[in-house]
Structure formats: structure tokens, C-alpha cells
Amino acid sequence: MTTLPPGLLPEGLRDRLPPEAGAASRLLRAVQDCMHGFGYERVSPPMAEFEEGLAGRLKAGQGRDLLRIVDPVSRRTLALRPDITAQVGRIAATRLAHRPRPLRLCYGGAILKLHATQLRPERELLQVGAELIGTDTVPAVREILRLAVDALAAAGVEDITVDLTLPDLVQTLAETSLPISADKVEQVRAELDEKDAGAISALGAEAYLPLIGAAGPFDTAMEKLRAIDDGGALKTRLDALEEIAGPIAGKAALTLDPTERHGFEYQSWVGFSLFGKGISGEIGRGGSYTILHQDGAEESAVGFSLYIDPLIDAGLGRRDAPRLFLPLGTPDNEAAAWREQGWRTVAALSESDGGEALGCTHHLIDGEARPY
Known part of the structure; x- marks a missing residue:
């Protein structure tokens, strides 16, 4: 071996x-x-x-x-x-x-x-x-x-972005305003996830094509989704998204990709990614x-x-916190006082020890912390 x-x-x-x-x-x-x-x-x-x-x-x-x-x-x-x-x-x-x-x-x-x-x-x-x-x-x-x-x-x-998605979107539409056969639901989901318009058309699900374009900044994407949802099947979901988004609108940028499924296979009605x-x-x-x-x-x-x-x-x-080098023989109570002030102390263990070599930013001279 x-x-x-x-x-x-x-x-x-x-x-x-x-x-x-x-x-x-x-x-x-x-x-x-x-x-x-x-x-x-x-x-x-x-x-x-x-x-x-x-x-x-x-x-x-x-x-x-x-x-x-x-x-x-x-x-x-x-x-x-x-x-x-x-x-x-x-x-x-x-x-x-x-x-x-x-x-x-x-x-x-x-x-x-x-x-x-x-x-x-x-x-x-x-x-x-x-x-x-x-x-x-x-x-x-x-x-x-x-x-x-x-x-x-x-x-x-800094500059946090939240990307929201609706994992059960296709299932909801398939059972209401955009009906498709049950055996095609997973296929349509997968092709929407890939944004493959040709494959979606080949499945006879052309009505789902507008969903590909309904992604982007939150407000714009919501307008597109509400326009698509003529039958009102998504109204409850979309109203909920707006309630959720409200409190964080000033804390993070919001985007919406309603058909994103990759990594959200076990989520139910809402999912989000963070950047x-x-x-x-x-x-x-x-x-x-x-x-x-x-x-x-x-x-x-x-x-x-x-x-x-x-x-x-x-x-x-x-x-x-800055690292303070303490010369050999520095009293313990003096070292403790520096730590209480927020310093990290590195005590010399021999005369040959050097604070700069040990990664210290300051050294103790005459009771003062002086930078290297």
C-alpha cells in the first residue's frame, strides 16, 4: 500500500x-x-x-x-x-x-x-x-x-437578495385554470425549470409558456403573474406573496421566479433562495x-x-480584536486588565519571543500599547 x-x-x-x-x-x-x-x-x-x-x-x-x-x-x-x-x-x-x-x-x-x-x-x-x-x-x-x-x-x-418561488404552481394551475393531464405535470414542471419553450410546446402545454417570462424583479413578475391568472386560481398565492414580501422590502432586494423547482422538490407552497x-x-x-x-x-x-x-x-x-504582545514577566493582573478592555494578549514565554513574529499588532511598552 x-x-x-x-x-x-x-x-x-x-x-x-x-x-x-x-x-x-x-x-x-x-x-x-x-x-x-x-x-x-x-x-x-x-x-x-x-x-x-x-x-x-x-x-x-x-x-x-x-x-x-x-x-x-x-x-x-x-x-x-x-x-x-x-x-x-x-x-x-x-x-x-x-x-x-x-x-x-x-x-x-x-x-x-x-x-x-x-x-x-x-x-x-x-x-x-x-x-x-x-x-x-x-x-x-x-x-x-x-x-x-x-x-x-x-x-x-450586504445587499441581500431574496428570490421567491411557488413550488406547487404548476400543480395548482393544472388542476384549475390551465388543465393538463396528470401524467404531464412533472414533465411540464421540469421543462419550465429549464426554461425550455420548445419542449413545453411539444407537450401541448403552450398555455404555460408565459410563465417563463414571469420572472425577474418582484413587482414586475407579480404583475405578469396576475395577468396570466385570469381565472383567479393563483390569487390567494399571489396575495400571500405580497404580504410576505412587505416587511423585508426595505431590507433585501426581492425577485420572483415562479417556476423554479431545482432544490425545492420537497417544499409545498412557497420557497426562497438567498444571495x-x-x-x-x-x-x-x-x-x-x-x-x-x-x-x-x-x-x-x-x-x-x-x-x-x-x-x-x-x-x-x-x-x-488587536493582539497585544506582553513582555516577559508582565504581571498576570496587568495582562487581565488589558483583556478586560477588549485586547487579545500574547505573553512572551522566553526572552527570544518577538511580538511581531507572533502576529501581534501592538506591543506593551512602559504601560502603553504601541503599534508595531
Whole structure:
């Protein structure tokens, strides 16, 4: 067997070094403090669960993204989580099933995917999110979306954009004002997602073509959708979107892509993606969904997940306090006094120690902090 080079890690895994590791902790804390302020209580599920239980709760397709191991204790197959939302659903449906609804939970931790993507080559990611369980009404969605925007702002994200979607749009229209056969619904959904006008026409669903153009800035897209919805089948949905969008209109830019389905396969009536200035790709997504209980009953919920890694890569969370070098023999009480003022202190352990070499921004001379 070939000897591995020292420090080599599996593909898609990496060490977070200073200052990135510190940034990760600060960003996670800032986001979770925001969630705590909204009344959300933290839960912390394990990194691995029995494969059978975890795979059954994951959204469409995620079961293929499980890294599996055999538990030497139970002799059963375990799976490392690729997503924490499903675990929160399990907790809500079992250990916290007795708690009054609506139930507000938040979480944060590492996830591990079997495969990376072109946009994000990392397989281990830091996921943080909040779930409002027991309702998916307009006030619930409005609260969750407001929390998501405030949490990103607390993490230092600027020029936030929220892209809204209606995951059940085609199903709603197919059953009302734009009828198509049941066997074509999924095909039409897929082609609308791809914005393939030719394929939609080939399916005999020309009436759905205007939906492709009904995407863009929120107000413009809403006008186009209301014009398409002559029969009023979408009126309730569109009115709800306007109620949801109102409180965040001044905090984030709003866009609407009513037929976007990729990544929203398990959402019910509303979904959203989150973007920020200078950050590549999505930094989070959420929406309404249902949680399955042991008796087969489904419970409504709404929530979102954010990914901290893109924020770290964009340089957020690195606002460290200055580092003060303390000469050899500095009294402990003097060092403590500087820390109480917000300084990070680095004490010399030998005469050969140098503060500048140790990454300090200042050194202590005659009782004063002087910059290098």
C-alpha cells in the first residue's frame, strides 16, 4: 500500500486555519444569537444516524448523497448527515412531539456530502438554520424570511437578495385554470425549470409558456403573474406573496421566479433562495414543507438553512480584536486588565519571543500599547 503524504486529506475535505477557523466560529455565533433573539431554541443532533431512519426523512435525491459506515456496536449501517433539517424534523416528531406548537428550533453544525458540486468543491460544510414547526401560514413564512434576512445581516452580508418561488404552481394551475393531464405535470414542471419553450410546446402545454417570462424583479413578475391568472386560481398565492414580501422590502432586494423547482422538490407552497453581495451562488434557501410523524400524520412547517462556508470565503467574520504582545514577566493582573478592555494578549514565554513574529499588532511598552 502506498504511504500517504503527511497532511493529505480526502478529496473535498480541508482544514480551516487561522483566521478562517475563527471567522467560522464568529459567524456561527452571530447567526445563532440572532435566531435566539427571535425565540428559537437550539437543538444539536448527532453527526450520524441509522441509515434507514435518516434516508427516509431526507428530501428527494438526498438519500444518494449519504456516506455510509457500519456501526461496530449495533452491526447496522449508519449514515453521516448531508443535511440537518431532516434531523430537526425527526426531533420535532418524536422527542418534542409533546411540546406546544408552533415550535421554534434552530441548529448549527457540520454536514458531510458524498459528492461535491462544481460551484462548491467542499464536501464538508457548516450549516445553520431555523425551523418553525406546526404552521406554514403567511405570518409564519413572514417571520422565517425576516429572520433569515436579519441573520445574514448580522453575519455582515450586504445587499441581500431574496428570490421567491411557488413550488406547487404548476400543480395548482393544472388542476384549475390551465388543465393538463396528470401524467404531464412533472414533465411540464421540469421543462419550465429549464426554461425550455420548445419542449413545453411539444407537450401541448403552450398555455404555460408565459410563465417563463414571469420572472425577474418582484413587482414586475407579480404583475405578469396576475395577468396570466385570469381565472383567479393563483390569487390567494399571489396575495400571500405580497404580504410576505412587505416587511423585508426595505431590507433585501426581492425577485420572483415562479417556476423554479431545482432544490425545492420537497417544499409545498412557497420557497426562497438567498444571495449576497460578493458571494458566489446561493448562501441559503428555505420554504414551507411537511414533517412526517410516526402515525403517518403530516405536520406543516417552514424554515431555512444557511451555509457559512461561502461567507468565510468572502472574508466575512474576520474582524479580530488587536493582539497585544506582553513582555516577559508582565504581571498576570496587568495582562487581565488589558483583556478586560477588549485586547487579545500574547505573553512572551522566553526572552527570544518577538511580538511581531507572533502576529501581534501592538506591543506593551512602559504601560502603553504601541503599534508595531
